[in-house]
Amino acid sequence: MKTQIVSLVWGEDKESKHAKLAQAGEVIKNGGLVAFPTETVYGLGGDALNAESAKKIYAAKGRPSDNPLIVHIADMEHLEKIVREVPENVRKLAKAFWPGPLTMIMKKSDIVPYQTTGGLDTVAVRMPGHPIALIFIRESGGYVAAPSANLSGKPSPTTAKYVIQDMDGRIDMILDAYMGSENIGIESTIVDMTSEIPMILRPGYITQEMISSIIGKTDTDVTIFDNASNEPPKAPGMKYRHYAPKGELVIVEGEPQKVVNYINEQTKLHAQKGEKTGVIGTSEMIRNYQADSIKDAGRHDDMLSVAGRLYTFLREFDDENIAYMYSESFASEGVGQAVMNRLLKAAGHRCVKL
Ligand code: TXA
Numbered sequence: 001m002k003t004q005i006v007s008l009v010w011g012e013d014k015e016s017k018h019a020k021l022a023q024a025g026e027v028i029k030n031g032g033l034v035a036f037p038t039e040t041v042y043g044l045g046g047d048a049l050n051a052e053s054a055k056k057i058y059a060a061k062g063r064p065s066d067n068p069l070i071v072h073i074a075d076m077e078h079l080e081k082i083v084r085e086v087p088e089n090v091r092k093l094a095k096a097f098w099p100g101p102l103t104m105i106m107k108k109s110d111i112v113p114y115q116t117t118g119g120l121d122t123v124a125v126r127m128p129g130h131p132i133a134l135i136f137i138r139e140s141g142g143y144v145a146a147p148s149a150n151l152s153g154k155p156s157p158t159t160a161k162y163v164i165q166d167m168d169g170r171i172d173m174i175l176d177a178y179m180g181s182e183n184i185g186i187e188s189t190i191v192d193m194t195s196e197i198p199m200i201l202r203p204g205y206i207t208q209e210m211i212s213s214i215i216g217k218t219d220t221d222v223t224i225f226d227n228a229s230n231e232p233p234k235a236p237g238m239k240y241r242h243y244a245p246k247g248e249l250v251i252v253e254g255e256p257q258k259v260v261n262y263i264n265e266q267t268k269l270h271a272q273k274g275e276k277t278g279v280i281g282t283s284e285m286i287r288n289y290q291a292d293s294i295k296d297a298g299r300h301d302d303m304l305s306v307a308g309r310l311y312t313f314l315r316e317f318d319d320e321n322i323a324y325m326y327s328e329s330f331a332s333e334g335v336g337q338a339v340m341n342r343l344l345k346a347a348g349h350r351c352v353k354l
């Protein structure tokens with residue numbers, strides 16, 4: 001398949017942008033697939049109400065079809081059509097955080113095919129914050145099913161370059177657009193609104209505290225951090241080895257000086273064997289490391305910066321053929337919780353505590 005790459009440049013006039021997005025919308029309405037930017041990561045979109053489109057998405061990603069897709073909408077009126085009812089708490093959270101990086105799970109209505117929901121009676125819905133995404137969704141008929149636009153098992157793409165790397169030749173169109181300065185870089189927070197006490201299934205930029213401040217008590221799926229838990233995660237996708245770079249990543253936790261010493265000892269040993277190494281560290285520490293590729297994640301108190309860069313670093317390490325990577329550990333508070341969740345997954349839960 002020939003993939004059309006359509007660029008939307010910063011400052012481009014409205015009409016020209018709209019014409020391109022209308023064309024992308026036609027592709028979706030005709031059952032095709034289009035990758036599009038959101039404020040979290042790029043999505044791989046298809047018509048959420050068309051079972052054949054959902055099948056194509058799974059095939060393009062190489063993803064198991066029991067892993068449900070998020071339905072992206074642009075207007076609240078559209079929500080009513082795809083869920084059985086809109087609970088009061090959903091309205092409150094939508095008012096507070098939509099458009100934005102929050103996905104809510106509700107009971108699905110009959111018009112949503114089981115192919116979109118991976119066989120579940122529930123549907124995950126999100127109204128993304130990126131202006132291009134909102135226009136594209138409207139032009140597509142209002143309901144765009146989209147997982148992250150990476151091949152299954154690879155880190156989610158935050159730039160069109162990595163969408164092209166994974167999806168060229170597999171889908172109809174890729175919208176290449178600036179992600180915006182408010183680029184979040186990690187996937188949306190998922191909250192299950194069908195349980196009596198709403199439950200966070202995947203941490204993200206919208207934290208549990210932010211959600212609880214609007215609707216009161218919430219729970220967190222125990223499997224998010226506890227790798228040893230015997231229970232399967234409640235979001236089916238969380239069970240797969242995700243976000244993984246090709247090489248081996250280890251998280252190193254401890255006093256800063258000990259972390260530096262440990263990492264430099266390891267990178268030296270690898271260097272002696274001719275193996276390429278990489279380090280992810282905070283701005284304050286970065287000049288102390290010795291490795292082939294050193295990534296500055298931002299200041300240690302700026303978790304948003306770390307979130308925004310993490311997946312790009314993992315992709316760059318792959319491009320640079322780095323075999324062994326080490327990362328500092330980050331404080332598991334606020335957005336840091338989501339950062340550590342993704343980092344632990346990328347590391348296959350390998351963590352050295354000094
Ligand atoms: O930020 C995001 O959410 C991005 C952008 C493109 O919007 N999308 C994204 O989609 O991360 P994906 O497919 O990579 O992750 C969706 C997650 C999976 O873990 C899936 O299992 C879970 O959402 N999910 C979807 N529907 C669900 C449902 N009905 N019940 C439980 N989990 C669900």
Ligand code: MG
Pocket residue numbers: 147148156
């Ligand atoms: Mg994904």
